[in-house]
Amino acid sequence: MKKRKERIDRGIKVRSTDIFALSSWREMIYLALPRLLPIVGCLMLPIVLGVYWQKVLLSVAVFALLAISWDILAQTGMVSLGQALFFGVGAYCAGVLNHYWGVSPFITIPVAAIAGGLICTLFLLPVLRLRGIYFSMVTLIIPIMLVRIIEATKIFGGTEGLSGMTPLPSKWVEIYLIMGVLLTVLFCFRRMLDSDYGLVLKGISDNDRSVINAGINIYWFKVQSLFIAGSIGAFSGAFMTHVYMFVGMPVFVLDYSILPIAAAVVGGPGTLAGATLGAFLLVPMSEALRGFGGLRIVLYGVFLVVFIVALPEGIFHYIQRKYHQFERWVEVEK
Amino acid sequence: MSDTQLLKVDNLSKSFGGVRALHHVSFDLKPGELLGVIGPNGSGKTTLVNLITRFVKPTSGTVWFKGKKISHLPPYKIVRLGVARTFQMVKPFYNLPAFKNMIISLYSPRMKQLAGGRYGDRDAVALDLLEEVGFERDAHVAYKLAGALPQGYLKRLELAKAIALEPDLFILDELFSGLSLAEVASIVPIIEKMRIAGKAIIMIEHRLKELFRIADRVIVMNYGEKIADGTSKDVMESEAVKSAYLGTEAD
Numbered sequence: 101m102k103k104r105k106e107r108i109d110r111g112i113k114v115r116s117t118d119i120f121a122l123s124s125w126r127e128m129i130y131l132a133l134p135r136l137l138p139i140v141g142c143l144m145l146p147i148v149l150g151v152y153w154q155k156v157l158l159s160v161a162v163f164a165l166l167a168i169s170w171d172i173l174a175q176t177g178m179v180s181l182g183q184a185l186f187f188g189v190g191a192y193c194a195g196v197l198n199h200y201w202g203v204s205p206f207i208t209i210p211v212a213a214i215a216g217g218l219i220c221t222l223f224l225l226p227v228l229r230l231r232g233i234y235f236s237m238v239t240l241i242i243p244i245m246l247v248r249i250i251e252a253t254k255i256f257g258g259t260e261g262l263s264g265m266t267p268l269p270s271k272w273v274e275i276y277l278i279m280g281v282l283l284t285v286l287f288c289f290r291r292m293l294d295s296d297y298g299l300v301l302k303g304i305s306d307n308d309r310s311v312i313n314a315g316i317n318i319y320w321f322k323v324q325s326l327f328i329a330g331s332i333g334a335f336s337g338a339f340m341t342h343v344y345m346f347v348g349m350p351v352f353v354l355d356y357s358i359l360p361i362a363a364a365v366v367g368g369p370g371t372l373a374g375a376t377l378g379a380f381l382l383v384p385m386s387e388a389l390r391g392f393g394g395l396r397i398v399l400y401g402v403f404l405v406v407f408i409v410a411l412p413e414g415i416f417h418y419i420q421r422k423y424h425q426f427e428r429w430v431e432v433e434k
Numbered sequence: 435m436s437d438t439q440l441l442k443v444d445n446l447s448k449s450f451g452g453v454r455a456l457h458h459v460s461f462d463l464k465p466g467e468l469l470g471v472i473g474p475n476g477s478g479k480t481t482l483v484n485l486i487t488r489f490v491k492p493t494s495g496t497v498w499f500k501g502k503k504i505s506h507l508p509p510y511k512i513v514r515l516g517v518a519r520t521f522q523m524v525k526p527f528y529n530l531p532a533f534k535n536m537i538i539s540l541y542s543p544r545m546k547q548l549a550g551g552r553y554g555d556r557d558a559v560a561l562d563l564l565e566e567v568g569f570e571r572d573a574h575v576a577y578k579l580a581g582a583l584p585q586g587y588l589k590r591l592e593l594a595k596a597i598a599l600e601p602d603l604f605i606l607d608e609l610f611s612g613l614s615l616a617e618v619a620s621i622v623p624i625i626e627k628m629r630i631a632g633k634a635i636i637m638i639e640h641r642l643k644e645l646f647r648i649a650d651r652v653i654v655m656n657y658g659e660k661i662a663d664g665t666s667k668d669v670m671e672s673e674a675v676k677s678a679y680l681g682t683e684a685d
């Protein structure tokens with residue numbers, strides 16, 4: 101007898117999508133839990149963690165933002181291999197403003213986010229028409245080129261970098277600033293992707309000719325998506341400049357490009373929440389593996405492969421499905 | 435060009451490498467006219483559509499629409515002027531429900547240009563439009579994933595997306611191919627309704643019987659060239675057409 105797994109929406113999901121949502125505590129909690137959990141988690145974690153893991157949390161948030169930025173681009177059909185470009189450009193923008201003109205971090209960070217987004221958009225504008233791997237290659241190459249340019253021309257402190265940046269007032273400001281931004285970015289842009297505007301962005305990655313055929317200028321939408329993703333990435337770079345009180349060539353290293361992709365893929369692309377979840381898993385794991393010395397990367401790689409093979413849809417999609425649906429085996433009639 | 439023409443195609447040619455897909459094709463179209471385009475496989479019909487809508491760049495030749503040269507414009511601007519096409523190979527967003535497929539067309543800047551364009555709830559407008567092309571509302575077909583719909587519905591979806599743009603010229607590339615007789619019969623009234631609304635239509639078809647019944651005029655393509663242009667009756671009786679096309683098709 102052949103059997104097939106059948107998935108059915110839980111009664112509570114069906115009920116809570118319409119008017120009955122507010123009729124019982126159980127259903128209100130069911131609806132609110134997926135939103136409350138990350139908010140409460142992000143706000144409580146800094147308090148319960150020790151100094152060392154607080155630093156790790158900063159790193160988690162930065163990679164989560166880079167992964168969200170990657171995911172937004174990927175949703176618009178642009179697979180970036182160069183999140184380091186966004187991160188690095190933002191970092192240098194903030195660094196230069198603070199180092200040469202002494203601008204306060206509370207101004208350099210937002211300015212670097214916007215200016216960084218614009219600069220990255222301008223960098224990639226000429227290749228916006230390239231599809232697939234050609235676009236990806238260019239995003240991979242630009243940060244590498246920028247490093248060489250800084251090295252050769254010795255601008256912005258050359259190989260030494262710029263140090264002595266103004267730090268943020270306290271570590272609590274640091275951590276709650278980045279947590280607040282992460283939550284805001286996560287919820288706002290999730291909402292954006294669910295809107296009709298987001299549908300157009302996703303349409304471009306699905307089937308760009310169909311979108312053009314609606315009289316929509318897809319390049320203009322790609323520019324907007326690039327600017328949003330660039331700004332998010334640049335924000336995280338600018339933030340780290342003030343955390344490290346230093347900016348230099350390491351901001352363009354490959355880690356900032358690769359780890360966000362791994363986070364988005366492991367967490368489940370397309371939802372932004374998956375990308376965030378991925379960062380919350382991979383970054384601490386990478387820290388915890390430090391004790392293994394040279395074997396760290398091997399173990400890390402093994403974990404990645406296990407995740408991707410076991411849950412190819414991504415962790416977030418898996419959890420979401422379990423939350424909203426139950427499964428049962430049904431017999432398939434011949 | 436005179437005011438009585440909606441579309442004028444002048445000496446349009448296209449070669450892909452050595453392949454002459456289209457060779458010096460010219461014709462015009464009056465407002466409200468239904469022009470059929472027929473021809474054997476590979477005779478350049480889809481290429482003609484791609485050149486008019488500028489999805490493919492012509493090697494030479496010009497296209498005017500409403501007295502304006504359009505052959506140098508990007509495709510999205512041509513759509514905004516009022517030319518909507520359907521694709522021979524349907525291009526839905528497979529992982530979206532059918533009615534969500536419509537949203538992108540309803541998001542079109544053309545909507546904002548039209549006086550009294552459709553505002554308000556796009557979902558509701560999408561469901562109305564889909565009902566117009568035969569998505570039975572009671573059966574909730576419009577809520578199914580496009581990937582789960584049979585070909586007949588996907589073709590209707592293509593048509594609904596074009597209707598959503600409220601164009602002045604429809605270009606329908608083999609809308610009927612792959613459909614059953616009953617399905618074709620159910621779509622014909624929708625096309626007739628479009629004509630009553632004064633829309634010009636270019637229909638590429640292999641289903642000659644259905645086409646000849648509704649077309650005002652038919653042009654015949656063969657090896658990238660226009661070999662006949664006239665009423666259905668003229669074209670059917672033309673010797674060149676019989677040898678080029680009708681002889682090879684068992685339709």
Ligand SMILES: Nc1ncnc2c1ncn2[C@@H]1O[C@H](COP(=O)(O)OP(=O)(O)OP(=O)(O)O)[C@@H](O)[C@H]1O
Pocket residue numbers: 450453454455473474475476477478479480481482522
């Ligand atoms: N992108 C392309 N690259 C190379 N050759 C092409 C391309 N598009 C079309 N052709 C060639 O141009 C010729 C005309 O093709 P077209 O698709 O316009 O024919 P058609 O009349 O639409 O045929 P069908 O009835 O099968 O749809 C064919 O020989 C085809 O191989």
Ligand SMILES: [Mg+2]
Pocket residue numbers: 479480481522607
């Ligand atoms: Mg064709």
